[in-house]
Amino acid sequence: MSDVILQSIVKRYDATTAVDNVSLTIRQGELVALLGPSGCGKTTTLRMVGGFIPVTEGRILVGGRDLTALPPNKRNMGFGFQNYALFPHMSVGENVAFGLQMRKLPKADIAAKVKTALDRVKLSHLADRLPKQLSGGQQQRVALARALVIEPDVLLLDEPLSNLDAQLRNEMKLEIRNIQQQLGITTIFVTHDQDEALSVADRVVLMRAGRIEQMGAPDDLFERPASHFVAEFMGVTNLLAGTLESVGRFRLKSGEVVAVPVAGLSGDLALALRPERVILDGTDEALLANTLSAEVEFATYRGLVIDYRVRLPSGVTLIARRPSPAVGGPAPLSPGRAVRVSWQPEAGTLVPV
């Protein structure tokens, strides 16, 4: 019904290309997260879908209709802004009613729809307040109600959670996902936070320098990163450069040879290894395939976990993460201590550099 299709979208400013040939199909009811570091083109892409930035090349189709040349007010899309962009001179109720007034609905219908929309975000009791009298979370919910009350074909959210504190962010994340699924509305959600993208989206599109680097289900990106960049962005702190010596044998640049899963790759590669999978002083037989001696360089206490930076004799450093004593983890290791570093071969993933 309302599939959103981006066909080879390009956005060029004078000399720079902000978005470089992005093609993407978002199915009806799907929530897709556009993820990436700042400047990767994710917000520009979203704004082009919303009609705020003209497209240099390519087409945008919604439900088979070409919207590329239409202004925002003819696109029927709900847009959630990073700073909410509530009209400061209108009450909460007036803010939500604005889009319905533009559609010239009868007054009674508007009142009823505004009530429903505010009920949905649990704010009907604040309808007469001005935006500045609300907390950040409440403002965000008003913005959501305002965007949804017009029954848009597509919901576009630009970093909707970045201005909220951590606790509220979690709450809003669930609320947005909840409402999105209730209404079954096709949604594009822009964020720079991988955790946010993973937990809220059906599909994650990771962008880099204006291009799509990898897209797929959250677990695809998290567990099977297709590149060095994706692995790094997904929180893999250990990326060891090297080359395949033979099937399942990987030689690090620093000289060590370690066992890796079989992969159909060649050339310059990197072994991506999550710090949680790096075990210090392990005793399990299965670990013996990859066991190296090392020295603890320093420890970072992070509450639930302690991150240890360990240095191999060749000079390569790895991060190993262990539960802290607070959650029943082993006693902390002090810097300078000699340790055995090991990991199961299948814990690592090879990615092209």
Add this chain to the structure above:
Amino acid sequence: MSGSAMSTATTSPGGATAPPLNLPAPGARERRRLSPAFGLAAPGTLFVVLALMGPLALMFRYSLNRFVPGQMMVEAVTLANYQKFFADSYYQEVLATTLWVSALSTLLCLLAGFPVAYFLVRQASDKWKGRLLLLVILPLLMGNAVRTAAWMVILGDKGLFNAFVGAVGLLPVKLMYTPTAVVIGLVSVLLPFMIVTLQSVIEGIDANLEAAASSLGASHLTTLWRVVLPLALPGILAGTMLCFILCMNAYATPVLIGGPSFQMMAPAVYQQVAKAMNWPFGAALAFVLMAVTLVLTTTANILVQRRYRRWSE
């Protein structure tokens, strides 16, 4: 946005209870913090009091004196000068002219200035914004009289404008020494003030608000009317008052372009003081002008503030 600061201060996320407003309490600490600022403000304040209030008080005293031809000013306490103003329809007409010329010029400044200011803020690139703004301010670098003299060259019976009109094959238009010419001259003097004032206020309006209105289905015109104009109201008020006050007190333009038969208040004051040597009546005229200007601008201020205060503070 202030929202992030608020979220930490307010109550339960459900917000069943009214969240307290995060206004600074007028506590003792605030008051103590005031004193260095006051110290810094004192020299300027003192200067304003001495340089502005002093002459003003003196002029007010003059306006209560009596004018005796031959003796000039005679010490007295009389309202005769004010009575003369209200008894003489000539001076009331001068005031009326001043009012409508000022109102019209201000309105034209607003109508011409708003689109320019809006364009400067929203459309011009950073590189061009500075240059265009400089261009807007450029006329202010020229003396008032010089600029007005240029208008005389353009608007005169055999001036540039009529030369152009004649070249096109139309009959020449009488512009010089007409109210139309004065309004043109005043608008050209005051437009930069209006544009700069509006520009700074429009600059403060989040462009996302316009994007939001647009995504909700509003056309450009509706967005302008329902979002930009209400939010620009303080700037519109400030620019309008500035222009109106400058118009009411305009001297060079009405004298040079309006000619001898066209009278506005400021030249009339000068006429009384410098030509007729009637200081008491000149002073009274000045005070009538000031009072009328003050009442009108204050009323406008109150009316606009009443609408605006609800969400501005």
